[in-house]
Amino acid sequence: MAINETLQQELVKDLLLESHEGLDRFDRELLALEQGQTGPDSMNNIFRVIHTLKGTAGCLGLGHIEHTAHVGEDLLSLLRDGKLHSTPEMITTLLALSDALRGMLRTLEATGTDGTSDHSALLAKLVQLQVAPAIAAAPAPVEKPVFGLFDDDEPVVAVLAVAPEVAGAVVMTAPASVQASSDAPTPTTLHAAPPVSASASVEVAGKSSVADNAIRVDISQLDKVMNLVGELVLARNQIVANTTQFDQAALMTAAQRLNIITTELQESVMKTRMQPIGNVWGKFPRIVRDVSHELNKKVRLVMAGQTTELDRTIIEAIKDPLTHIVRNSIDHGIESPAKRLSVGKAEEGLLSLRAYHEGGQVNIEIMDDGGGINLDRVKAKAVAQHLITAEQSARLTEREALNLIFLPGLSTADKITNVSGRGVGMDVVKTNIEKIGGSIDLQSQPGQGTTLKIKIPLTLAIIPALIVTSGGDRYAIPQVSLLELVRLEGTQARKGIEQLYGAAVYRLRGHLLPLAYLNQQFKVKAGVPKNAAQAMDDVINIIVLQADGRPFGLVVDEINDTEEIVVKPLGKQLKGISSFAGATIMGDGRVALILDVVGLAQHANVVTETRDRPVIDTKARAQSDADQRQTLLLFSVGKDRRMAIPLALAARLEEFPVSRVERTGATEVVQYRGQILPLIRVADHVAGRVTPDEPSDILQVVVYAEQGRSYGLVVSQINDIVNESVTIKRASASQGILGSAVVQDRVTDLLDVPGLVRAAEAHASLAA
């Protein structure tokens, strides 16, 4: 039984796979039929999809699907035999049939059964349509599959049976006579139909379509092949590099051949993951038809560049955004026929989709010749919905105003329709497209129409990146977040960077650009400049990056080149470091880290929501371990104790009024940036006597973050930040104190912050 169940599951999986494809084809062919663009096999194809589905479902005991498909088949067989002529009503009903079947398939996928959904109205309609002409369909033979489970070739036989009839010669009653007639037509009269699983291999294809020669391959299998090819490429590189040392013609020739074959293999394997964008667009004629019918609009869909190829993962990612845009264009863009006529346009609106390659990217244009976007209305809506203020709206440029439609919550539709107007649309579209490293651009001419231009990378796995060097290591910066590069030389380099309360800034065209030094952020030593000239000139390279919509400058030692890199994930040991997005392998086989620009900006505190008193610790982190110089934050605890912590440990300095202190259990807390910040009074937890100081209305707090949690260390007064070489006498280590040192001629205790936090927590849990 177990074997049968597995087999059943396998068969169901196959059924699901091929039926979804089949139903898509069914829709396409029906729409073509409606527009009179029928090929000789259209009707056969349409019929076959339903017929196969019925047969397979019957085999697998899926009675509900079988029955529904069966009723549809009755109507289709009349159509195919020319006993009926298609009407728009019929097409609509048949499309509804394919939706119903899809719904049942989804139920099957989710629950393992075909459900009990009620489609009696649809079925009645299908039956009713059959009786339009006098020729009542003889109850189509209920063809219980007689050849067991594997009757995949049954539909082929059906094709054989019906093929000649399309040519208008013979009228046959379909499946019943299948067995008898299967040898009648000669194979040469056949046009290959799209594959129905195994049947593809049985067909004697006169003109084979692309799909006929395709097989299904598991994506993970392809990924594996791709990885292996990657390894082969690296091995090839080593072989080729090393054979030059040997003076052996045969070896050289072999290496050369290996080289060529590997390159070709790599290209071919890359291609296997590519799919034509037409796979997504195939659904659009149906969507356009449905939406325009629903809205009583007339829309003609024109598509160009269906064969433009994209990586499978990208195809998946753009499917929903594109669908949304298409629906939006019809709903908001294209006007009603009456309005169009009144402004002198053709009654039928035009929606055009175009895809093409450009500069290593794929461009997709969605163009409509509708009313365009009414900027005043968008602005008014945005103001009415409090997304922007009236003053802001007055200052917006045309382009900025257009981009308002990407704001979450904005909808210009006056009423919510089935199609759109819920205000959850374009912002999601934009986010989804940006998630895969793409961009979206909008142009609109009032009265003329709207064009949306989407640019997406060919593949997700390979991204363009800027390679930089800092502290002798190479890093890759994804180009999507790159704004510009600034190079300061000579005096500019010496004077251009100003300090603002400890934070380095650069005046970029009149605006202050906060700077972060990569080697300081990463606590690595600045690299030795490559050549003497650079050292003389004091060159400063600033990479202007965008994080969370704010620009900041990243100072690096050297800017190398832009390169296409392959993104590889980091192991879990490194997942916690938000400054890295992954790693990649460079041309020389070494690993380079890919920077996560947003994570890095947060690490460097260059983008934070409150800019009150940020401790920009870039300076602090530049310390080389060799000379033991440390930047210390000096503060006093009580009247007489002087303490210090490495500035790097202080995330921020804050002041809180005593009135804001609340309690949970035994712990004092304050609400801080949407979180609860536990306060630790340093005086209560360090060893040794502390003379209490006068109570003050303001608490001085050093915020310390550890493993995603923040703690507020309450001190009496922040004194200074010094950069000193300190010698710690570890002997005096006791609770909360690492040791003492002489700083600025005074004995200063160095606080053991993690230890102190542990102690305070232990204390709190005891008290509670």
Added chain:
Amino acid sequence: MSTNNQFCTFYVDGLFFGVDVLRVQEVIRFQEMTRVPLASPVVSGLINLRGQIVTAIDLRRRLVLTERPADQLPMNVVVRTDDGAVSLLVDDIGDVLEVDESTYERPPETLTGAARQIVRGVYKLKDRLLLIIDTDQTVDLHEKTSAGLTKVA
């Protein structure tokens, strides 16, 4: 716990360790590494293992032993984990040993600190002790981050 008694052995700071041979993907010579700033000091860097990026963990640091002399290049013992391959940096590689189950003992209670977490048991070989390390524990650095911070202070 597996019933496999074969261990891939190696030396770290004079101590003799073993990991379940079925967990070992391969042993390779020293590889060029790319250091990872801001990472735990236990992470020595990233190596390129035939196109796969593998994190290298220095077992000396992981086990809180003395630092490896600068002139001594470590070997990579690449082990399989749930999260892909991880390389353990060791001083020198030994044989694959088949050991007698009767010589096994749990680590003594006196073993403390990082070693307590990592060393799963001890085989009393004739001339020395074979310390068996748990690879899952070894590559789990969750506890180590705070220790790394303490070092900074």
